[in-house]
Amino acid sequence: DIxxxxxxxxxxxxxxxxxxxxxxxxxSLLHSNGHNFFDWYLQKPGQSPxxxxxxxxxxxxxxPDRFSGSVSGTDFTLKIxxxxxxxxxxxxxxxxxxxxxxxxxGTKLExx
Amino acid sequence: xxxxxxxxxxxxQPGGSLRLSCGASGFTFSxxxxxxxxxAPGKGLVWVARTNEDGSTTNxxxxxxxxxxxxxxxAKDTLFLQINSLRADDTAVYYxxxxxxxxxxxxxxxxxxTVST
Numbered sequence: 053d054i055x056x057x058x059x060x061x062x063x064x065x066x067x068x069x070x071x072x073x074x075x076x077x078x079x080s081l082l083h084s085n086g087h088n089f090f091d092w093y094l095q096k097p098g099q100s101p102x103x104x105x106x107x108x109x110x111x112x113x114x115x116p117d118r119f120s121g122s123v124s125g126t127d128f129t130l131k132i133x134x135x136x137x138x139x140x141x142x143x144x145x146x147x148x149x150x151x152x153x154x155x156x157x158g159t160k161l162e163x164x
Numbered sequence: 165x166x167x168x169x170x171x172x173x174x175x176x177q178p179g180g181s182l183r184l185s186c187g188a189s190g191f192t193f194s195x196x197x198x199x200x201x202x203x204a205p206g207k208g209l210v211w212v213a214r215t216n217e218d219g220s221t222t223n224x225x226x227x228x229x230x231x232x233x234x235x236x237x238x239a240k241d242t243l244f245l246q247i248n249s250l251r252a253d254d255t256a257v258y259y260x261x262x263x264x265x266x267x268x269x270x271x272x273x274x275x276x277x278t279v280s281t
Binding site: 102146 | 199208209210211214223224225226259264265266267269270271272273274
């Protein structure tokens, strides 16, 4: 199985400040079609997960442009340019290249 | 508006069975792979199973293989998960989701399955 390793697991952030979450996959997630089969999700308190980023760097529909994703080999990064109070929750990375799809452990973002 | 609405969860004894349903609307259900993902209380997300557009291909997590069966009825825009031989560690919120890994990913609100005596 592909192992997804997230860091940090806890992330206190001051509103208006930037934030960054990393995820490393145990093997390449690059499909033959040229896309990395990798998503970022946010699970807000009491809600189901919502996709933020797909294919490693594409923002999903309706996601604010303060969220961005980048890829370097097997290293994936989610950046929030200016954290807002509504961004609190648990962020998960996930690989969808092969079954079983696997998730990172989750990063809990909280407001300082 | 895309909607996925799960139902069928509840309290069941160890060894029991349940059939979860996920009703879809707002998109062309028959064009997408569909998935079940679960989350034990206070824990992270775990992928459970998937099925392709016409239901002819299915894949499962090792932990549920042989006990869970994913299926779909495209005429009724509904996804199913038959869960048998339930164990305490199957206790979780079960989410259905579409197009994981793709540009049209949506999740339902989940249905809670509790396995207990």
